Amino acid sequence: xxxRDQICLSCHDEYQKTADWxxxxxxxxxxxxxxxxxxxxxxxxxxxxxxSFAYSDIPGFPQSTVQGHAGRLVFGELKGKTCVCMQxxxxxxxxxxxxxxxxxxxxxxxxxxxxxxVTNAAGSLADGLQxxxxxxxxxxxxxxxxxxxxxxxxxxxxxxxxxxxxxxGCYDKGLRCVAMxxxxxxGVASLVQEGVYAMVGGPNFESIAEARLLHRLGVDAVGMxxxxxxxxxxxxxxxxxxxxxxxxxxxxxxxxxxxxxxxxVLEIGxxxxxxxxxxxxxxxxxxxxxxxxxNNAV
Ligand SMILES: O=P(O)(O)O[C@@H]1C[C@H](O)[C@@H](CO)O1
Ligand SMILES: Nc1nc2[nH]cnc2c(=O)[nH]1
Numbered sequence: 001x002x003x004r005d006q007i008c009l010s011c012h013d014e015y016q017k018t019a020d021w022x023x024x025x026x027x028x029x030x031x032x033x034x035x036x037x038x039x040x041x042x043x044x045x046x047x048x049x050x051x052s053f054a055y056s057d058i059p060g061f062p063q064s065t066v067q068g069h070a071g072r073l074v075f076g077e078l079k080g081k082t083c084v085c086m087q088x089x090x091x092x093x094x095x096x097x098x099x100x101x102x103x104x105x106x107x108x109x110x111x112x113x114x115x116x117x118v119t120n121a122a123g124s125l126a127d128g129l130q131x132x133x134x135x136x137x138x139x140x141x142x143x144x145x146x147x148x149x150x151x152x153x154x155x156x157x158x159x160x161x162x163x164x165x166x167x168x169g170c171y172d173k174g175l176r177c178v179a180m181x182x183x184x185x186x187g188v189a190s191l192v193q194e195g196v197y198a199m200v201g202g203p204n205f206e207s208i209a210e211a212r213l214l215h216r217l218g219v220d221a222v223g224m225x226x227x228x229x230x231x232x233x234x235x236x237x238x239x240x241x242x243x244x245x246x247x248x249x250x251x252x253x254x255x256x257x258x259x260x261x262x263x264x265v266l267e268i269g270x271x272x273x274x275x276x277x278x279x280x281x282x283x284x285x286x287x288x289x290x291x292x293x294x295n296n297a298v
Contacts, residue, residue, distance in 0.1 A: 039269020
């Protein structure tokens with residue numbers, strides 16, 4: 001039955017083995033981890049002095065199977081910070097257990113990462129959010145988690161965090177404030193706003209009734225990822241920043257003949273890749289890591 005499928009006891013021992021293997025293959029010791037959403041893998045291209053590994057070569061790593069998810073782990077330097085970037089993430093709908101979907105987050109923690117930046121492509125439910133806009137995630141609704149499809153199900157690993165972790169404020173307010181400031185300075189404030197992200201299981205996109213329900217519930221954008229990674233990151237004490245690239249308007253009217261497809265999602269990713277890259281790069285450059293004294297640090 002599904003809940004037991006989520007209890008991947010084998011992951012318990014794999015985290016350290018994978019972290020040790022990676023640390024034997026690269027001299028980089030990342031402080032910031034970046035998870036690239038559909039069509040956003042180009043974020044990794046900005047890293048300098050890269051060491052990169054195909055997921056298929058990394059012990060314990062699942063495989064990316066979705067178009068627009070390259071399946072490479074890229075280590076490098078970005079604005080003086082050592083980063084690790086996932087070009088391609090894992091989704092529940094690919095058939096991965098939630099333990100495997102979130103596996104990299106705990107590996108990053110064991111490698112010394114302190115901050116997780118998570119990006120995704122999402123559909124807009126809010127009237128003011130248009131395709132091409134960027135939503136800074138203020139909070140999330142983890143629908144699968146509400147019914148027990150949660151990566152923390154099963155025996156708690158006290159080494160990472162508490163049995164009952166709090167989730168209020170899991171999207172760091174300081175980082176959100178700086179991101180909004182950066183958007184102004186980049187001249188893209190009109191494209192960027194905060195909002196609530198909802199994760200649904202997918203892989204189908206929403207029916208009109210589902211879209212209308214989510215909208216009534218106060219959700220601004222909907223996707224098929226991100227929440228499980230953020231739950232695990234929060235559990236093990238990582239600071240989290242998330243953004244959604246809005247790739248389409250979710251159809252909420254029975255009169256509307258529009259429909260969404262993955263190719264269109266990836267097209268918006270290509271259109272906005274530079275802006276997302278600028279925002280994330282500038283945010284990383286202002287991060288305070290290990291108590292360095294840097295201006296505008298957060
Ligand atoms: O990996 P993300 O959440 O960015 O990808 C979204 C959700 C689906 O995987 C895909 C659908 O087009 O976009
Ligand atoms: N669930 C969901 N995920 C998306 N990812 C990109 N667009 C969408 C969408 O409209 N719905």
